[in-house]
Amino acid sequence: MSDDLAIILTAGLLGTAAGLLGPFLVLRRQVLLSDAVSHAVLPGIVIVFLLFGSRAPVPVIIGAAVFAVICVLGIEAIRNTGLVHSDAAIGLVFPTLFALGVLGVTEFAEGVHLDLDSTIYGEIAFTPFRTWEVFGVEVVRSLPLLGAVTALNVLLLALFWKEIKVTTFDPSFARVNGISPVVISRCILVAVAITAVTAFESVGAILVVTMLIVPAATSYLLTVRLLPMVLVSVGIGWISAMGGYSFAISMDASIGGSMGMVAAACFVLALLFAPRYGFVTRALVRARRRSAARKPAEAGT
Numbered sequence: 001m002s003d004d005l006a007i008i009l010t011a012g013l014l015g016t017a018a019g020l021l022g023p024f025l026v027l028r029r030q031v032l033l034s035d036a037v038s039h040a041v042l043p044g045i046v047i048v049f050l051l052f053g054s055r056a057p058v059p060v061i062i063g064a065a066v067f068a069v070i071c072v073l074g075i076e077a078i079r080n081t082g083l084v085h086s087d088a089a090i091g092l093v094f095p096t097l098f099a100l101g102v103l104g105v106t107e108f109a110e111g112v113h114l115d116l117d118s119t120i121y122g123e124i125a126f127t128p129f130r131t132w133e134v135f136g137v138e139v140v141r142s143l144p145l146l147g148a149v150t151a152l153n154v155l156l157l158a159l160f161w162k163e164i165k166v167t168t169f170d171p172s173f174a175r176v177n178g179i180s181p182v183v184i185s186r187c188i189l190v191a192v193a194i195t196a197v198t199a200f201e202s203v204g205a206i207l208v209v210t211m212l213i214v215p216a217a218t219s220y221l222l223t224v225r226l227l228p229m230v231l232v233s234v235g236i237g238w239i240s241a242m243g244g245y246s247f248a249i250s251m252d253a254s255i256g257g258s259m260g261m262v263a264a265a266c267f268v269l270a271l272l273f274a275p276r277y278g279f280v281t282r283a284l285v286r287a288r289r290r291s292a293a294r295k296p297a298e299a300g301t
Helices: 004-028 034-041 042-052 058-079 085-106 116-120 123-127 142-169 172-176 183-202 204-220 225-249 257-273 278-298
Strands: 131-134 137-140
Touching: 004 123, 004 137, 004 142, 004 172, 004 183, 034 058, 034 183, 034 204, 042 058, 042 085, 058 085, 058 131, 058 183, 116 172, 116 278, 123 257, 137 142, 142 172, 142 183, 142 225, 172 183, 183 204, 183 225, 204 225, 204 257, 225 257, 257 278
Parallel strands: none
Antiparallel strands: 131 137
């Protein structure tokens, strides 16, 4: 497999896994959760290193995933008290966990290189060099990892589509029909945490947050139904992956940054020209209405 194809497939699989979940974060107003997870996993990385003295990807992912799940469950538990809103709950939990991780580094691992820059910022250009040997065949490590996460997200939506849909739009109706909005919400948040943590080591937190939020926000402007919103979000993820890589190669620029900029460009275009909500579209509609209103008046004179 060529390096170019490995990078594009990695970004595309991330766009798919994130695009399946991102619309629900947007609709549930929990988009800051992905950024919170990117900081809350630090204690898990530190603890794995202290316990096993290892920076191998699988133990690090497991340790980070544990604290990512703790983060989302903590946020959900505080939000469900009804005493604070979702954004405040996020602001309470993730700085606490991040501070815990910083204390762990300074007290027990000072001077040790934990490769935190790669975890937070990442560099998708290095993806082809991170490989596993499977039955004598060298496989790019990010592809089976992100492929498995994508399959799990597809399975989650396929099994619980009705429950996820009704709890997203009408939690009260869901409770009346015996569907627990809390349980469904936690399932989604745990899936988001696992998706984010799995992708951190391959592409970095910044691109993960971008793929979870920007395509979903763009599709929210372009569609009015849930299934098309999810599909459009996945499509924009792939457009960002392929367009961003092409732009980065032609301009000799950062690959991850270019993918993020293509995603942002898609959002700006939707913001301007979306059929229902675009600024330009609404301006044209208002202009046509004013023109239609003037014609009868001019005819009467």
